[in-house]
Amino acid sequence: MKLRSRVPELVAATARETRSALEYYRERIRVLNPRLNAFITPVDPQAHPATGAPGTRRLAGLPIAHKDLFVTRGIPTTCGSRMLAGFVPPYDACVVERLDLAGCTLIGKTNMDEFAMGSSNETSAFGPVRNPWNLERVPGGSSGGSAAAVAAGLVPVATGTDTGGSIRQPAALCGITGIKPSYGRVSRFGMIAFASSMDQAGVLARSAEDAAWVLREMAGHDPRDSTSVGLPVPDYVAALTRGVRGLRIGIVQNFFDEGLWPAVADRIREALSVLEAAGAQLIDITLPHLSLSVPVYYVLAPAECSSNLARYDGIRYGHRARDPVDLTDLYCRSRSEGFGAEVQRRILIGTYVLSHGYYDAYYLKAQRVRRLIRNDFLKAFESVDLLAGPTTPTPAFRLGEKTADPLTMYLNDIYTIGVNLAGLPALSVPAGLVEGLPVGLQLIGRDFDEETLFAAAADFQGRTDWHRAEPPGFEEGSG
Amino acid sequence: MSWETVIGLEVHVQLLTESKIFSATPTRYGASPNTQAGLIDLGYPGVLPVLNRRAVELAVRFGLAIGATVSRRSVFARKNYFYPDLPKGYQISQYDQPIVQGGALEIPLPEGIVKRVGITRAHLEEDAGKSVHDRFPEASGIDLNRAGTPLLEIVSEPDLRSPTQAVAYLKALHTLVRYLAISDGNLQEGSFRCDANLSVRPTGETRLGIRSEIKNLNSFRFVEQALRYEADRQVQLLEAGGQVVQETRLYDPDRRETRPLRSKEEAHDYRYFPDPDLLPLVLEETFIDEVRSALPELPTAKRERFQSAYGLGAYDAAVLTQSRDLADYYESAHRAGAPDSKLLANWILGEVLAKLNRDHLEIDQVPVPASMLALLLVRIADGTLSGPLAKTVFETLWAGEGSVDEIIDARGLRQVSDTGALEQVIEDTIAAHATQWTEYCAGRDKLLGFFVGQVMQATQGRANPQTLNALIQKRRERSG
């Protein structure tokens, strides 16, 4: 067993030596997790046996961690919130079921920003996660626990969700590969909702190859999710060898704005030249309405979340205030005690933009701009096959650096949010280090064209070593 | 000053589906608390709604039946508010793009007038659960079995002008939804619930007055009482120089009054927005055509047909067609050979309904099959049974004791039309009541009934009344 084993190697190794991969990673979690706080609940491998028909078994024995937003039968599921501390669901998310059937073994539920609202993992009720590249830095969020765990080699692959960049941004800041598939590609059943029209499950892994192996099992139509599409799932693993030769890649000029650190811009330009050298054609593209992504998002995501989180009322499950004097007291105290400050802010913003007299000016207006943004992307894809740019404007920032000002935190997702508004697939691959911290190259694809993303990312990773870089202190044999 | 009452009604009809509108749990009434509330009904984290095709079909069926526009595209929205019986903190409903728009219901009013009441819209939504207040000290219990049951909310135009008209509308709507088999219409079980908007204005005024909304109208009787009370209250208020406040009021059937809802609710702000978990409902023409081709004959058409095809009066036809089952019973008996369509109507409207009522049965539980009723009427027509005897036979049939002919034979009920046998009984009767006979012969015609009665008694009612009458009169002529 080697730390840098690829997913197919791990599966093959497990077939030879039963449970060796599991023991290897469980030991690393035991020793290394205390530095990172990447897990909310470590899971005993026997605790969550797969039920139902035997599945593909293509990932037999592969240890996996799920973001603690995927509901897991019999295993605590907190969504990073005090509201759900101690909540043990009697059902599994579709993603969990499918990966069980593929043969994965769940070894832990990862830490995350509370209800996926955050970009630094600092809103978790279970304490912040630390970036393995620098323990004083954030791992990004909201899938920060999954990103840190994979980057530090505590687990080979982990699931995440991405509503405004919550897979790609932490993947970039932790130096790993993260893919957010097309909206509708992966079932949202059992994925605790934040903003339903943007939430999408994906994978955090060391490489595009590993991510392809996992996404292939997660994706596909689920009749329990009305927004999941009936399209057949392409063989993402087969797409890995297609290469970028002949692809037209649009460089999103808007991303190279004044907020982007010059050193990050340099890494991204170097990465793009690698793709060019591999035979891709680079074309400058401007998306005229993209600059409005962040304000659109901070109308729509809070609007949806204010409604999605109304179910947490202390009656059927979840935190309940002690000795409520009346019904209003039960509601208000249960919710204010159960939710953290960021979640409450977003609920209030969402309540405001949907309320009488403001709906048209905020919610409806934002949905109109949302269409303009999607139309920009569709127009761009008439002339290019992929879009590219940085995943984040800066490398990982310090813990506490942006917590004082919510708005500064929001602007961290400036390059990732547009993709969620448009529903497109996108991934982030490591593109080098800035001041010893990883930065990510973001690739954006057409609707349901994850294959081209995998092809380009795998080709890039065949020509670069950034995805093999290991955070100091977490190398093989660390502990 | 004279006042005009303006009423619009909102009726919530539970649709007849096996499973909930957005989940696969049962809709059965009366189950033990929370045994029919699944993860989706309870709003567990991460679960999602998927729309029930049958609920959509039933809504479309209603739309077609009232001549409405069935929206080719409608949208589900979230209505956000907190209430313990509303598990998600929002109700999935339809807001600005409902599935049914426009249409009308024709309601019969006294003196044969038919009024056309506009339907503004009908939309699909999920029902909430129930709170029980008498189970625990100082606490309420929440039963979410009903949560997610499909509802069609049918909103009328403010076209109704009196509580009587409102009740007529509700009855017509009630008949229609049961005809269409979209709801069992059970008022006690809450399958058919009504809220009313009522305002008053000086006669001749065209603008609407300020209205109040009255909830908790769970029987037709309460609707009428509550609306009368509320109209009087508003008129008195206005005549005393006051103003009506736009508010929601609850009807208290015990005190027979409406009062404002007590909860210190902040002004409602439901923050409707399209439900991101559900996509637009788009109906293909083929879907609508299939529903249309399966539409049953509607009450109005059936009533008219009963008048023209069976020669029934307007009243009889209206009552017989009030429910599809009753109309079917009539037509089955007719097909089975009941000889006289008016006599058949009289029997059903008289004997059958009276006994159903007496035994608290519905027409689909009637113990006398239509074919048996038909045979009974045949036996009247062929002279085997007299009317009174037929009623005795019917009573026995109702009790489930044999067929028509078996009962007639077993109990010797066959009518006596044999002149010789009857003449003997008449002679015996005259002998026993000589004084009366003398008076009768002297011209006290009223005594005919007395003798008929005596003979009937002596024959246990089996004497053919026509024959008997003729014989007695003939006997007097001979005496005279």
Place this chain on the structure above:
Amino acid sequence: MLSAEEVKRLSVLARLEVRPEDQDRLVRELDRILGFVRQLEAAPTGEIEPLVHPLDLIQPLRDDEVREPVDREAIQKAAPDVAEGYYRVPRVIE
């Protein structure tokens, strides 16, 4: 400028309790966020159709079948206060 009264109204609608010592900070934060998103006002959208779902798909329909078994006991394990099968809450006043 968002007022404290408005934040109060929002917190009532959202059933959140705002502690007095948090109120000023919260008003400032929300006002700043709303000020930021208000830049959308200037966007030239005209009457372009609002985009609710990223994909132009239509609602699938499921057959009317009872398929989800309800295990009340298992489900109510997660409930803070149940009695006789009911979820118990402070008295609901109508």
